[in-house]
Amino acid sequence: xxxxxxxxxxxxxxxxxxxxxxxxxxxxxxxxxxxxxxxxxxxxxxxxxxxxxxxxxxxxxxxxxxxxxxxxxxxxxxxxxxxxxxxxxxxxxxxxxxxxxxxxxxxxxxxxxxxxxxxxxxxxxxxxxxxxxxxxxxxxxxxxxxxxxxxxxxxxxxxxxxxxxxxxxxxxxxxxxxxxxxxxxxxxxxxxxxxxxxxxxxxxxxxxxxxxxxxxxxxxxxxxxxxxxxxxxxxxxxxxxxxxxxxxx
Amino acid sequence: xxxxxxxxxxxxxxxxxxxxxxxxxxxxxxxxxxxxxxxxxxxxxxxxxxxxxxxxxxxxxxxxxxxxxxxxxxxxxxxxxxxxxxxxxxxxxxxxxxxxxxxxxxxxxxxxxxxxxxxxxxxxxxxxxxxxxxxxxxxxxxxxxxxxxxxxxxxxxxxxxxxxxxxxxxxxxxxxxxxxxxxxxxxxxxxxxxxxxxxxxxxxxxxxxxxxxxxxxxxxxxxxxxxxxxxxxxxxxxxxxxxxxxxxxxxxxxxxxxxxxxxxxxxxxx
Numbered sequence: 001x002x003x004x005x006x007x008x009x010x011x012x013x014x015x016x017x018x019x020x021x022x023x024x025x026x027x028x029x030x031x032x033x034x035x036x037x038x039x040x041x042x043x044x045x046x047x048x049x050x051x052x053x054x055x056x057x058x059x060x061x062x063x064x065x066x067x068x069x070x071x072x073x074x075x076x077x078x079x080x081x082x083x084x085x086x087x088x089x090x091x092x093x094x095x096x097x098x099x100x101x102x103x104x105x106x107x108x109x110x111x112x113x114x115x116x117x118x119x120x121x122x123x124x125x126x127x128x129x130x131x132x133x134x135x136x137x138x139x140x141x142x143x144x145x146x147x148x149x150x151x152x153x154x155x156x157x158x159x160x161x162x163x164x165x166x167x168x169x170x171x172x173x174x175x176x177x178x179x180x181x182x183x184x185x186x187x188x189x190x191x192x193x194x195x196x197x198x199x200x201x202x203x204x205x206x207x208x209x210x211x212x213x214x215x216x217x218x219x220x221x222x223x224x225x226x227x228x229x230x231x232x233x234x235x236x237x238x239x240x241x242x243x244x245x246x247x248x249x
Numbered sequence: 250x251x252x253x254x255x256x257x258x259x260x261x262x263x264x265x266x267x268x269x270x271x272x273x274x275x276x277x278x279x280x281x282x283x284x285x286x287x288x289x290x291x292x293x294x295x296x297x298x299x300x301x302x303x304x305x306x307x308x309x310x311x312x313x314x315x316x317x318x319x320x321x322x323x324x325x326x327x328x329x330x331x332x333x334x335x336x337x338x339x340x341x342x343x344x345x346x347x348x349x350x351x352x353x354x355x356x357x358x359x360x361x362x363x364x365x366x367x368x369x370x371x372x373x374x375x376x377x378x379x380x381x382x383x384x385x386x387x388x389x390x391x392x393x394x395x396x397x398x399x400x401x402x403x404x405x406x407x408x409x410x411x412x413x414x415x416x417x418x419x420x421x422x423x424x425x426x427x428x429x430x431x432x433x434x435x436x437x438x439x440x441x442x443x444x445x446x447x448x449x450x451x452x453x454x455x456x457x458x459x460x461x462x463x464x465x466x467x468x469x470x471x472x473x474x475x476x477x478x479x480x481x482x483x484x485x486x487x488x489x490x491x492x493x494x495x496x497x498x499x500x501x502x503x504x505x506x507x508x509x510x511x512x513x514x515x516x517x518x519x
Contacts, residue, residue, distance in 0.1 A: 057415040073416035080410040084285055085466045091409065097402045098418030130464050131409070143413070150417070 004033025012063030038196035041205035047189035071154035072147035082132035095149030117148035137168025269481030275390035277477025280456030285408035298324020300354030373444030389438040454503035458510035
């Protein structure tokens with residue numbers, strides 16, 4: 001386990017939307033530098049809500065949330081609009097915009113950062129292709145490049161492998177490993193318990209925090225059932241548990 | 250050449266020409282963002298929702314822009330109120346408000362002393378543009394285009410991916426609210442010349458045509474502004490030569506331009 005400094009944390013966090021019941025309650029965790037954390041839970045379990053609270057878009061209804069510097073966020077792929085007239089390079093460039101004053105033009109330095117980010121996700125050759133003309137996996141990689149160009153120390157990825165072809169998925173996983181070894185903290189929302197086992201720690205969410213810890217210690221049948229409820233299928237006498245994947249959108 | 254310019258030989262013609270060129274360019278570039286944010290229906294609703302305000306302004310003999318602004322505010326409040334009814338939803342709220350606005354507007358206008366005035370309010374009167382109207386339109390157009398340039402990054406980040414925009418340092422809600430405000434301002438400025446029914450054509454159609462013709466954002470904004478100004482000028486010219494109603498001609502030409510662009514170029518990816 002990495003013993004880096006804590007880059008993001010939550011303490012008794014509850015967050016949600018408007019006057020509705022909180023979408024998540026009782027979330028307490030810390031993400032250290034050089035660590036990858038799986039945020040595991042069913043659809044509607046509160047994974048995206050947690051990320052939106054970490055980004056600062058949602059104020060805590062209770063408890064607190066803290067991030068060392070603004071995090072980079074890669075939302076679910078299908079939320080991006082495909083008909084907006086931008087190229088892969090334009091999308092990556094958006095990651096450099098927060099530091100640009102409105103009257104300044106995008107300069108050579110920003111372009112260089114965006115191109116380097118695209119190279120890193122293997123899209124260097126496709127920089128000039130329209131975002132909507134890229135494959136699903138390539139689009140996801142462009143969104144990851146936008147997060148890389150942001151140069152944040154904390155990265156939040158919401159279902160980065162959903163709807164993504166195998167080569168793109170492999171590339172994204174390789175980049176996530178690199179980010180971890182560079183001393184960044186990476187949080188990956190997923191409903192795939194098998195993938196969660198490969199990361200350093202896992203935070204199980206089902207509208208409340210079910211568990212947080214190393215996968216080997218945390219991911220037993222009881223926790224998985226509490227996380228997924230009736231969606232879970234347990235195989236091989238409880239040794240392996242596989243969450244049923246079904247998208248509701 | 251002289252014969253071609255003949256329709257614009259009088260000061261009213263020159264003002265009309267300047268008004269459509271300026272408004273066409275502003276509407277065209279604004280339209281690109283309206284389409285990107287899926288706000289075409291809001292544009293339609295705002296322009297129609299202004300009608301009662303316009304009629305009241307016409308009856309009370311106060312500037313139409315004041316009536317349009319009041320009507321737009323009332324329309325927006327009506328939509329917000331109706332949308333709170335959960336079983337109706339925002340679309341239903343917009344539909345109810347727009348229908349009610351047109352109904353109330355028609356009732357007020359037809360019951361008033363000058364029923365023919367309704368036609369002017371619905372379809373505009375380009376040749377009645379006063380120097381003050383033109384000055385207001387130029388100020389609004391310059392202001393809106395300037396604001397769109399200044400806000401290009403928050404707008405683009407929010408239009409592509411509203412979920413990620415806050416993490417990039419932008420507030421998509423604010424970008425969208427600013428866009429709606431710009432839309433309301435343009436409609437208020439354009440409604441006297443182009444009418445509440447047809448102003449929307451100059452916002453949506455040139456932008457839709459530009460989306461077919463280009464694949465880069467900067468180029469799309471420029472082409473939409475150029476197409477907007479061009480259909481305005483050509484439409485006005487053709488209508489004066491043929492002796493038909495200008496704003497209808499402009500609207501038909503704008504939609505025709507989109508149809509041509511759509512026929513000439515396949516739909517962009519996505």
